[in-house]
Amino acid sequence: MSDERDEASSAEPAEPKAAEPEPTEPEPAEPEAAEAEPKAAELEAAEPEPKAAKPEPAEPEPTAAEPKAAVAVARPAELPAWSRWVAPLVGLGAAIGGGVLYGPPGVVLVLAGVALVSVIALFWQSLRTLLGETPLSGADAYALGAPRTEEEQKRSVLRALKDLEFERAVGKISDDDYKQLVVHYRKEAKRLLRVIDEQNAPQRARAAAIAAERLAQLGLAPKSDEGGAAAREEADRG
Amino acid sequence: MWQSLPEFGTVVLYGILIAAAYTFAVSIAAGTGRPRFLQAARHGAYGTIALVGLAVLTLAYAFVSHDFRLSYVARYSDRAMTTPYLFAALWGGQDGSLLWWLFLTSVFTGGCVWWMRRKYLELQPYVIATLMSIVMFFGVLMIFAVNPFATQAGGAPVDGAGLNYQLRNFYMIIHPPSLYVGFTSAAVPFAFAVAAMITGRLDNEWIVATRKWMLFSWLFLSIGNALGMLWAYEELGWGGYWAWDPVENAACLPWFTASAYVHSTMIQERRGMLKVWNVFLICATFFLTIFGTFLTRSGLIASVHSFAQSGIGIYFVWYMGFIAAASIALIVYRLPMLRSEGRLESALSREAAFVLNNWGLLSICLFIAIATIWPRISEWLWKQESTVGPPFYNFWIPPVAILIFFAMGLAPLMGWRKTTPELFKKGFVWPTVAAVATIALHLALASKLRFPPFVTVENLYAVPSPEQVAQMSWLELQGAMMVHYVGAGVAWVNGKLPLVTIALCGFNVAVVVQEFVRGTKARQNAALERKEPESIYTSLVQLVSKSRRRYGGYIVHVGIVLMFAGFTGRAWGTDVEATVMPGDRTRIDVNYEVEYKGTRRETDTEKMTILADLVIYRNGVEAGTLSPSKNIYKSMPGQPSTEIARFVTVRDDLYVTLAMANPQTKSASFQFHVNPLVSWIWFGMGVLILGAMLSLWPEVQEQESRAFAYVRAAAAGATGIMFAILLASSGALAYGAAGSRAPPAPAPDAVLTAPN
Numbered sequence: 001m002s003d004e005r006d007e008a009s010s011a012e013p014a015e016p017k018a019a020e021p022e023p024t025e026p027e028p029a030e031p032e033a034a035e036a037e038p039k040a041a042e043l044e045a046a047e048p049e050p051k052a053a054k055p056e057p058a059e060p061e062p063t064a065a066e067p068k069a070a071v072a073v074a075r076p077a078e079l080p081a082w083s084r085w086v087a088p089l090v091g092l093g094a095a096i097g098g099g100v101l102y103g104p105p106g107v108v109l110v111l112a113g114v115a116l117v118s119v120i121a122l123f124w125q126s127l128r129t130l131l132g133e134t135p136l137s138g139a140d141a142y143a144l145g146a147p148r149t150e151e152e153q154k155r156s157v158l159r160a161l162k163d164l165e166f167e168r169a170v171g172k173i174s175d176d177d178y179k180q181l182v183v184h185y186r187k188e189a190k191r192l193l194r195v196i197d198e199q200n201a202p203q204r205a206r207a208a209a210i211a212a213e214r215l216a217q218l219g220l221a222p223k224s225d226e227g228g229a230a231a232r233e234e235a236d237r238g
Numbered sequence: 239m240w241q242s243l244p245e246f247g248t249v250v251l252y253g254i255l256i257a258a259a260y261t262f263a264v265s266i267a268a269g270t271g272r273p274r275f276l277q278a279a280r281h282g283a284y285g286t287i288a289l290v291g292l293a294v295l296t297l298a299y300a301f302v303s304h305d306f307r308l309s310y311v312a313r314y315s316d317r318a319m320t321t322p323y324l325f326a327a328l329w330g331g332q333d334g335s336l337l338w339w340l341f342l343t344s345v346f347t348g349g350c351v352w353w354m355r356r357k358y359l360e361l362q363p364y365v366i367a368t369l370m371s372i373v374m375f376f377g378v379l380m381i382f383a384v385n386p387f388a389t390q391a392g393g394a395p396v397d398g399a400g401l402n403y404q405l406r407n408f409y410m411i412i413h414p415p416s417l418y419v420g421f422t423s424a425a426v427p428f429a430f431a432v433a434a435m436i437t438g439r440l441d442n443e444w445i446v447a448t449r450k451w452m453l454f455s456w457l458f459l460s461i462g463n464a465l466g467m468l469w470a471y472e473e474l475g476w477g478g479y480w481a482w483d484p485v486e487n488a489a490c491l492p493w494f495t496a497s498a499y500v501h502s503t504m505i506q507e508r509r510g511m512l513k514v515w516n517v518f519l520i521c522a523t524f525f526l527t528i529f530g531t532f533l534t535r536s537g538l539i540a541s542v543h544s545f546a547q548s549g550i551g552i553y554f555v556w557y558m559g560f561i562a563a564a565s566i567a568l569i570v571y572r573l574p575m576l577r578s579e580g581r582l583e584s585a586l587s588r589e590a591a592f593v594l595n596n597w598g599l600l601s602i603c604l605f606i607a608i609a610t611i612w613p614r615i616s617e618w619l620w621k622q623e624s625t626v627g628p629p630f631y632n633f634w635i636p637p638v639a640i641l642i643f644f645a646m647g648l649a650p651l652m653g654w655r656k657t658t659p660e661l662f663k664k665g666f667v668w669p670t671v672a673a674v675a676t677i678a679l680h681l682a683l684a685s686k687l688r689f690p691p692f693v694t695v696e697n698l699y700a701v702p703s704p705e706q707v708a709q710m711s712w713l714e715l716q717g718a719m720m721v722h723y724v725g726a727g728v729a730w731v732n733g734k735l736p737l738v739t740i741a742l743c744g745f746n747v748a749v750v751v752q753e754f755v756r757g758t759k760a761r762q763n764a765a766l767e768r769k770e771p772e773s774i775y776t777s778l779v780q781l782v783s784k785s786r787r788r789y790g791g792y793i794v795h796v797g798i799v800l801m802f803a804g805f806t807g808r809a810w811g812t813d814v815e816a817t818v819m820p821g822d823r824t825r826i827d828v829n830y831e832v833e834y835k836g837t838r839r840e841t842d843t844e845k846m847t848i849l850a851d852l853v854i855y856r857n858g859v860e861a862g863t864l865s866p867s868k869n870i871y872k873s874m875p876g877q878p879s880t881e882i883a884r885f886v887t888v889r890d891d892l893y894v895t896l897a898m899a900n901p902q903t904k905s906a907s908f909q910f911h912v913n914p915l916v917s918w919i920w921f922g923m924g925v926l927i928l929g930a931m932l933s934l935w936p937e938v939q940e941q942e943s944r945a946f947a948y949v950r951a952a953a954a955g956a957t958g959i960m961f962a963i964l965l966a967s968s969g970a971l972a973y974g975a976a977g978s979r980a981p982p983a984p985a986p987d988a989v990l991t992a993p994n
Contacts, residue, residue: 104302104321112295118288123257126281129274130264156442160508163654169760170753172653172661181655 247387364433417462477911488530510579676744793929800922807915
């Protein structure tokens with residue numbers, strides 16, 4: 001029942017001073033959020049691609065930078081945002097009213113009516129989506145939403161490093177074992193980061209090109225960046 | 239009255255099947271990489287769930303409007319029932335409980351689809367498809383086998399038969415739904431496992447996704463089983479809480495595999511090992527939830543908890559066969575990707591302790607499963623039905639359970655991969671000291687507390703009598719003698735278990751305390767290095783709040799320690815039967831004496847109650863009164879039911895059952911049970927719930943304000959404490975009536991002579 005990947009951060013030990021140079025790792029942080037946190041941190045440190053390139057699973061609402069496709073996947077298309085809250089409230093109010101007027105049968109009957117309307121609305125929405133009558137361009141989101149194997153492995157290695165820190169802090173591992181293992185894990189982390197970095201290079205170049213092009217449009221770019229559009233085309237080709 | 243309600247309900251059931259099939263098909267199509275289809279499937283899943291909700295509400299309407307045209311409504315309700323019981327009747331019988339099962343599965347499907355949103359996009363189509371396949375199975379089952387909207391053949395009666403009085407009980411309102419929640423939520427991890435195997439995304443992604451779902455399922459299986467124990471203890475009147483009934487066994491089987499999984503998953507997360515094992519455990523947990531349902535409803539094994547025998551067994555057999563075949567096929571298909579990334583490097587490692595724990599849990603699970611279906615196995619093998627009873631389970635399970643209990647304390651002392659002997663000894667010192675101190679304390683206080691460290695346990699397997707020997711072949715005799723000697727060894731071990739268990743309780747508590755202390759110290763040292771010193775309180779709170787899963791798990795361990803202490807108490811129990819006249823005093827044990835004052839009668843609109851008043855003396859001092867009773871319901875006058883009474887203290891419960899009261903002679907027969915430490919079980923369950931909720935509690939998002947985080951933490955704590963109080967104060971909450979159905983209970987018609 002105990003957590004094996006949490007504890008490093010709970011002890012918040014100092015960053016290990018091992019012989020290997022530190023890879024571009026974030027400092028061990030909140031453990032339970034490990035699925036999300038290393039990703040957020042590595043976007044800053046190791047993978048400077050725009051956040052839009054990877055819809056963040058843990059966040060409830062998409063940021064402005066996220067692609068429209070991700071937003072489309074998250075929300076029923078063409079339904080006003082307020083309807084998601086107002087409709088259930090209206091149903092609840094009607095059920096209470098039914099209960100006041102007709103007792104428990106009234107409550108149940110109104111709720112059944114609400115369920116029936118929901119069934120119709122949801123299948124109507126499903127069929128419209130299926131037939132292409134709703135604005136959805138989720139191809140990008142679909143492609144971007146699936147983390148690669150290396151990213152999963154990287155998370156695992158990061159957790160292992162955090163665990164090692166905690167185990168050393170509470171005296172469950174000898175210094176020799178600690179040093180041996182930390183070198184092993186860091187080497188593995190560096191390898192994985194390198195692979196991920198290489199995989200992300202085209203997207204990063206494309207993002208840089210878009211930024212350069214935009215800056216050029218705004219007149220903020222240095223002269224050498226004036227060829228942003230050309231760079232973008234180059235990145236796209238790459 | 240809604241004239242076409244039965245037809246409408248049946249149409250909704252057909253609608254569920256069609257909607258689930260549509261969503262299943264669209265989900266499979268989405269698996270080929272079509273995001274539009276995925277979005278349509280998500281809407282389809284929500285629509286199907288709403289449709290299931292509509293079916294439940296339609297049936298609920300039939301109950302509250304007393305539509306006795308429906309056979310199910312007529313069988314399980316009447317006009318006198320109050321609204322809460324009318325709703326409880328939804329799962330009071332087989333047809334409705336399957337609909338309720340489907341409803342809960344749908345609720346979890348909806349929760350899962352909503353939770354996934356933009357996560358696990360490659361797994362999503364297959365997760366939804368798997369969940370929809372489960373909905374389809376229950377849809378088929380209800381349409382073709384147990385339609386709750388089926389009408390009465392002879393038209394609607396004036397009034398219904400009413401819900402069984404044994405089910406008109408607080409715990410029976412909440413116990414089945416809790417178990418069902420545990421059972422049905424196990425479908426989500428199963429769906430993720432299937433999706434991971436189909437897509438080949440077998441890294442830690444799906445393990446991380448399913449972790450909390452499985453813990454949630456495990457928590458509700460724990461709550462459901464605990465409430466079942468409480469119901470049995472309060473209502474069945476035989477003095478115990480677990481009778482190894484087939485249905486009780488079926489309910490606890492998935493708990494064992496889920497417990498094994500929540501531990502072994504950590505090995506995969508941390509070391510990339512046991513991948514096949516984890517997939518197997520998830521599939522086995524889901525399979526066992528279906529197996530439990532099958533056992534309860536098929537009539538395969540006779541049980542006091544079973545629903546009426548019906549023809550649905552064959553549907554379940556086919557479905558279980560399909561689940562098993564599909565799971566095995568997928569595992570074999572993905573075997574190359576499920577290879578372990580590491581190996582067990584040392585016996586002194588956390589992996590080894592977890593593996594020991596898993597073996598123990600699976601051994602008990604397998605043992606119980608085989609013993610439960612032993613009547614059918616023996617019938618198949620020897621054409622003769624043979625049943626194993628509670629003594630068999632109580633004889634064989636404790637030695638294995640104590641090993642798991644030891645492994646529970648052992649694992650936190652170990653590091654991953656290997657623990658050097660020096661560090662192992664260092665970690666062991668204080669827990670060992672605590673265990674030795676506990677032993678010394680127990681030995682010193684044994685006579686004062688009357689908790690002897692050793693007890694005599696009889697060997698279940700006697701030496702064959704000369705008559706038996708005469709009929710045996712040489713080989714059979716050797717076999718019987720071997721079983722006798724093994725039994726003698728197990729009996730000897732069981733006789734020592736009270737002291738061993740109490741010592742391990744001390745050991746386990748010390749391990750948990752040590753983990754908290756070491757973690758807090760480590761945090762303080764780290765804070766000092768940063769030149770930002772923290773108080774002990776701050777360090778402790780931060781430690782727990784930042785590692786909720788680990789420290790929540792330790793709190794769960796404390797709950798289990800309390801429960802083990804409570805289970806051990808049964809070894810020191812006393813059972814007495816007595817027939818007394820008014821004014822007689824009866825000694826139960828060295829602590830308790832009771833004086834019988836006489837009987838009295840109370841009557842209300844639905845029943846007559848015969849109460850027998852007893853004055854309780856504890857250590858010679860009057861401590862209170864108890865009034866166990868018999869209820870005679872007007873609708874079922876031939877089936878008087880028993881209402882037990884308890885005198886509860888921290889040390890023990892005095893549990894009294896009125897077996898018989900004779901209004902002519904004024905004599906009364908009672909069964910007295912002194913159950914030491916039994917309240918510790920309920921309190922331990924409360925602690926377990928608190929710890930599990932702490933582990934489950936979601937992370938505070940960066941956007942969330944600190945104040946709200948505290949509110950959530952307070953809400954979690956309050957909920958856990960409320961559960962603990964609810965369980966611990968069970969005596970005040972249980973009400974209603976129950977018949978005597980479990981082991982030593984007398985036959986109803988023999989227990990009472992109704993007064994004039």
